Amino acid sequence: MSEILAPATKAPDFRLKVTPDQELTLGDLLGKPVILAFYPADWSPVCGDQMTLYNQILPEFRKFDAELLGISVDGVWCHQAFARERNLHFPLLADFHPKGAVAKLYGAYREQEGVCERALFVIDAKGMIAWSYRSPIAVNPGADGILDALERLPKHGQSPEETNDVTVASARRAN
Template sequence: MLQKGDTAPDFTLNATPEKTVTLSALKGKNVILAFYPADWSPVCSDQMALYNEMLQYFEKYNAVLLGISVDGAWCHHAFAMARQLHFDLLADFEPKGEVSKLYGVYETTGVSRRALFVIDANGIIQWSYLSPINENPGADGILNALENIKN
């Protein structure tokens, strides 16, 4: 798993069937990557709902939140609509888990591990955390990492 000080690998993933997000296009902003196993699972649902409620706090730190799992764009769309999420969920679907593998968080069972990365405005990882798959990691670590970034 990538650690503090590593350069965040660039990627382009679908947020919807018609929209892609490229990490390098967000240069100048802090970025939170929240890798998670699957849409609709109870822990993932709780985690993404919490982050949705925290968006205003993340924005105070010039931060953009991106959720990433190996589910497809249509699945993400349905999940985001049902949960009323206001941030992009990116489909690491084809080739399956390619971005998760770049960040060292792809599980041999075919899902992303539950991992968080805070990337500064220059594309350097400032904090990373691997959570047990059945535990919501919360937002405290993200907020602490954002507070420690000197922009």
């Protein structure tokens, strides 16, 4: 099994199809944090699958001005049908041809099965990997690690030691 790219590595740029007639490059998003979520396949047979969950959490990611990109080896038409069915409001990228090429750049391809790992990368505004995590393939990693990593990113115009830790307890139900 290959190792996923570690923090403090420059995130490899890529150009992938996001709809049948549109492409997106990582470079287009420089200047804001990017969450790259590699996942094995569209159409997981559960309600709370990873992409549906992230879709629901999107407002939390946006508080950090972060862009979320889902990536799998599924083709654009498959992604389109999946995004429509699940009401997804973020792009799904098709690492379809050559298959898994971008996942391989990030060390997030499972050669034997021919699918992406469940691997997460938080990339800072300058294009450096700030945090990465590979989950066991059967375990949806949730979003706690992503939000923790976004919180640790230096805020605009702030040095890293000035970042604030938001305490979860303060968000607790007021009763």
